[in-house]
Every structure is written in C-alpha cells, then in structure tokens.
Amino acid sequence: MTHGRKSAAGEFTVGLVQMACSPMLPRNHETAEAGIRDAVSRGAQVVCLQELFATPYFCQREDDASFDLAEEIPGPLTTRFARLARALDVVLIVPLFERRAAGLYHNSAVVIDASGDLLGIYRKVHVPDDPQFLEKFYFAPGDLGYRVFETRHARIGVLICWDQWYPEAARLTALRGAEAIFYPTAIGWTGDAAPSAEGLAERDAWITVQRGHAIANGVYVAVVNRVGVESSAAGVLRFWGESFVCDPGGRVIARAAGEAPRVLVARCSRATLERQRRAWPFLRDRRIDTYAPITRRYIDAPLQEASPEG
Amino acid sequence: MTHGRKSAAGEFTVGLVQMACSPMLPRNHETAEAGIRDAVSRGAQVVCLQELFATPYFCQREDDASFDLAEEIPGPLTTRFARLARALDVVLIVPLFERRAAGLYHNSAVVIDASGDLLGIYRKVHVPDDPQFLEKFYFAPGDLGYRVFETRHARIGVLICWDQWYPEAARLTALRGAEAIFYPTAIGWTGDAAPSAEGLAERDAWITVQRGHAIANGVYVAVVNRVGVESSAAGVLRFWGESFVCDPGGRVIARAAGEAPRVLVARCSRATLERQRRAWPFLRDRRIDTYAPITRRYIDAPLQEASPEG
Numbered sequence: 001m002t003h004g005r006k007s008a009a010g011e012f013t014v015g016l017v018q019m020a021c022s023p024m025l026p027r028n029h030e031t032a033e034a035g036i037r038d039a040v041s042r043g044a045q046v047v048c049l050q051e052l053f054a055t056p057y058f059c060q061r062e063d064d065a066s067f068d069l070a071e072e073i074p075g076p077l078t079t080r081f082a083r084l085a086r087a088l089d090v091v092l093i094v095p096l097f098e099r100r101a102a103g104l105y106h107n108s109a110v111v112i113d114a115s116g117d118l119l120g121i122y123r124k125v126h127v128p129d130d131p132q133f134l135e136k137f138y139f140a141p142g143d144l145g146y147r148v149f150e151t152r153h154a155r156i157g158v159l160i161c162w163d164q165w166y167p168e169a170a171r172l173t174a175l176r177g178a179e180a181i182f183y184p185t186a187i188g189w190t191g192d193a194a195p196s197a198e199g200l201a202e203r204d205a206w207i208t209v210q211r212g213h214a215i216a217n218g219v220y221v222a223v224v225n226r227v228g229v230e231s232s233a234a235g236v237l238r239f240w241g242e243s244f245v246c247d248p249g250g251r252v253i254a255r256a257a258g259e260a261p262r263v264l265v266a267r268c269s270r271a272t273l274e275r276q277r278r279a280w281p282f283l284r285d286r287r288i289d290t291y292a293p294i295t296r297r298y299i300d301a302p303l304q305e306a307s308p309e310g
Numbered sequence: 311m312t313h314g315r316k317s318a319a320g321e322f323t324v325g326l327v328q329m330a331c332s333p334m335l336p337r338n339h340e341t342a343e344a345g346i347r348d349a350v351s352r353g354a355q356v357v358c359l360q361e362l363f364a365t366p367y368f369c370q371r372e373d374d375a376s377f378d379l380a381e382e383i384p385g386p387l388t389t390r391f392a393r394l395a396r397a398l399d400v401v402l403i404v405p406l407f408e409r410r411a412a413g414l415y416h417n418s419a420v421v422i423d424a425s426g427d428l429l430g431i432y433r434k435v436h437v438p439d440d441p442q443f444l445e446k447f448y449f450a451p452g453d454l455g456y457r458v459f460e461t462r463h464a465r466i467g468v469l470i471c472w473d474q475w476y477p478e479a480a481r482l483t484a485l486r487g488a489e490a491i492f493y494p495t496a497i498g499w500t501g502d503a504a505p506s507a508e509g510l511a512e513r514d515a516w517i518t519v520q521r522g523h524a525i526a527n528g529v530y531v532a533v534v535n536r537v538g539v540e541s542s543a544a545g546v547l548r549f550w551g552e553s554f555v556c557d558p559g560g561r562v563i564a565r566a567a568g569e570a571p572r573v574l575v576a577r578c579s580r581a582t583l584e585r586q587r588r589a590w591p592f593l594r595d596r597r598i599d600t601y602a603p604i605t606r607r608y609i610d611a612p613l614q615e616a617s618p619e620g
Binding site for chain 2: 127146204281297298
C-alpha cells in the first residue's frame, strides 16, 4: 500500500461510470458493478458512480413513498460495494439516498477504501429545488461540511451535483488538500426533445463552471452524470451525460461525448498538479483578509462606501 | 438620467478597447481616446480600458525609475478622461498606476461617471509575482475591498487581471449587486514565438475561469486585455488579446479573436440577467453557514475528521 500523497510524484487513475438507471432496482447495482469492473480492467484505481445511481431520479415528484428507496449506512448497498472494492483493490465513491433517521434523509456519497473500509460520508451541502428537481422535499442539507478522504490511491474530495455551481465548495475541498474533486451528478433537460441551442448552452455552462473550479484550485475534476430518459407523472427528464475529467489546468483529458452509457478512465499525475500550481500560484496570493463577507447572503451596504474588509 | 438598476428591465451597452501600448506615452492616451470614441459611436455606454493602458507593461523588470510612471488621483490622466466621459456621456473605467504617497503605489482603476465625476477607485487586491510579471515590487495590495459603482448607465464592478483567477473576488463583487464585472488585464506569453499548444491551453483556461465567474454569479463579465509584443532587458512578452464579453449564462456574446487591436461593443440585458438567475437560483441556495473557513490560507486539520462548520 503506497501513499504517494505526500510527494509531488506518482499517478492515480480515475474511472467514471455513466449509466442509465432502471426502475428494476437490482439492475442498477449490476450495471454499476459491470462498469466498475470495466474501469478497473482498464487501470482505474478510484471509481465514482453517478448521483443516486441505484434508482431512477425520483425527485421529479414529491411522493412520500419514495422515502422507501433510502438506505442506511452501512446497509446492503454499502456492504455489497465494500466487498467489491476489496476484491478489486479499488477505491469506490458510491452515491446513495441515505436514511439517517426516521424523517431525516440526505443525498450522500460513501467513500470506500480499496481495503473495503468505509472511510466516510459526504452529504450534499447545496440542495436544489427546481421543477422536476424537487430535492429540498427529500434531502436535509448536508451537515458534515466539505471533506477530503485519504484513500489508498489518492486524496480525494467529493461534492454532489448542485454543489458544482458553487466555487466556495470547490475551494473549501481543495483547501483540505484534495488532489481530485469528484462530482457525481444527475442533470438533464426537461422534456425528451433533442436539446435546443439554449439547452446546449446550459450543458456548456455546466462543463465550463466545473473546469473553472479545476483551474482556480489547481486540482483534477472528475464529473459523472446520468444518461437516459426518465418519465414520471410530473413530466420527462433527459439526462445529458457528458461526463468528463479535466486536469488542474482545466484541460479536458477524458470525455464521454453525448448521451450514451460509457465508462471513462483517465490517468492523473501529481507532477502535473505540482507543475500547474507552481506556474500559477493562486493559493499563495489569496487575500484571506478580504474574504470574510462571503458568509453573507448578500451585501446590501451603501454602494459607494469603501469597505476595507472586502 | 435613467437608473434602470432597480428594475429587471432595460439594457446597457459595454465597450472594451483592446490596444497595443507604446513607449511614446502620449500616444497611448490618444489610442485609448480613439477607441472610446469608436465604442461610443457604436452605442457603448460603459467603456473599459485595459490594465495600465497608459504605459508599456513596465513590471517585466524591477526598476525604481518606473515609479516615475505613476500618477495621482485626481491627476492629469483622470482629468483628461473625466472631460471625455462628460463630453460623450459615457461611463469610463480607466486603469492606472496610482501614486498614493511616496513609496506607496497601487495598480488601480478609476470609475468615472458619464457626468465626469470620479465615482471611486478600485485597487487590485490580488497582486502577482511571476517572472516578467513582478507586480509585488510595484504595487501594494489593494485596501478598498471589492466595490460596486452605481453609474449612470449600469451598476458595475471592477477587478484587475490576477483577480480574475479568484472566485472569491467575483463572488464578493456580485454580492454587492454588480450587473457586470469588468476585468482590465495585461496577460500574455513570455517570448515572441507563436503560442504552443500549452500556451493556447493557458489562454483557454483564462477564458474558461472568467466565464465560470459569470455562470456561478449570474452576471455579465467583460474582459479587456492588451495586445502587442513588448521587449525589456528581462525578455519579451507577447500579450494575447482575446478580450471578450459573456452573458450571465457564460455565453460569449462578443470576442476579439486573436492578437490585433480591436474595439468590442456588446449589449447587455437586465432581462437576460433576471431570467438566468430565476432559472438557476444559485444565490438562493448558498450555504453561508459552511463558508467561514474560506478565510483560512489552507486547512491542515486531521483529514478524516468531519467538520460541521465547513
């Protein structure tokens, strides 16, 4: 077991399983496992599944019955994937609908080390509420903050979907020493028509903002999104896929172009990360004396007044 | 005089003057003025000049004599452009090398209202120090924080060059109500050779991270960069131009492709901004209870420990 984390050398290989989800729930476990095995066979050491991979995206509607889909941690799902992690010597990031207590649920991801040990949980901090993405009904806001997990193969952070629009989340994860930030995701267009120009611009914005996090923080970013069309009484969602990995300079090094299921594998280099941060030493020059007001909802102070604190 | 700022309606038009700078200093004022007049003739109401437009980029070397290039505020430069602003009914963002006191200088930008009044100063908060970009020698860190200026034509924020890599700066400017954030800039490649693939990737990262700020904050972003090749005893810099404006969804709506002088004009719509923020209500869902550690340089806490505060 090599912890290359303290050095500027070494590599680690990440895998992403972009899949369609079935209402036949066991099938999702099987698809995920097949994807993990495929990724590992191609060298992946850290594999991330997509957000809520074990079920259809039930948040299209508010339905009490959907709480039955949640699982405890540990539970059957984490036990199954912990066994697989150990058998394959692979770190797994396994998103799931977490039942924490009666009436208390989270949109979470478990990080399982290659030993099969559960290293910890990340609970989605930023919870959306948009038509057909009614997550505030289901998920309490995450209360574990931003975390980094020292796994056998890399030091990784996990954020989930809506978190991806928030530079604060990426920054706070990077400040904890993440070499790579993973974003399991379920994002798509409403309706099942081919995307409009507007729709494609949305997808491009989604890619751009996450590449921006890689650049601003000098970390690898690995995004895995769902594919497929899912219908509910509320309407239809067409998940746009387009999972990708970019390097600490924001260069896309692997990409699942389009909306088909796909297993992506990408090699990440600590030397690249080191070189990038030496060339563009953004962390050195952060003006931490000026950032305190970022904890405000909005700054309504008199507009023309200078403010030494930011 | 219409302050459309409180409503969701209305438009404003921005102009950017991308120019090469001459060691014949009066020529830079003339080029800038010609660019402003061109932009205004095409409808621009808020025009931004590039960083340190009045001089060659003297920060390639550390030379005490270069402090002679600095000017006080108000001074001849601001007086000249204030007159022009008033004559043309245009808001001007005028970057300059500010002499604040003996031995105390800043990399600043003055915002001049269309009335000719000096509304205020922004002083570059994040100051770089890289080979041939030796700004820490010349500029004290800005101490006015992040500001928004209520001008006749729009509510604008200004950040300068190296600031553009910092999501915190964009966020804090947006939280003060900016409709558009301007980034006067002087960035380029070392040497005068045609850019390598690596060099083009750097330029792409620079565009991407700033589009990311537009997306994450739902604001217009307008970036104006220098062009031209400038030699010094320290070497050569080739400024890459590529000034652009993007909308609150990160879509590039005007672009000065390549390294030629160019005056860009782009129309910005408050309805677009309003629509974007309703569709993607990121400000609503910020988890301000989790952001306090962003004021830390780095977070060295035990890696596996959960932290409720972020």
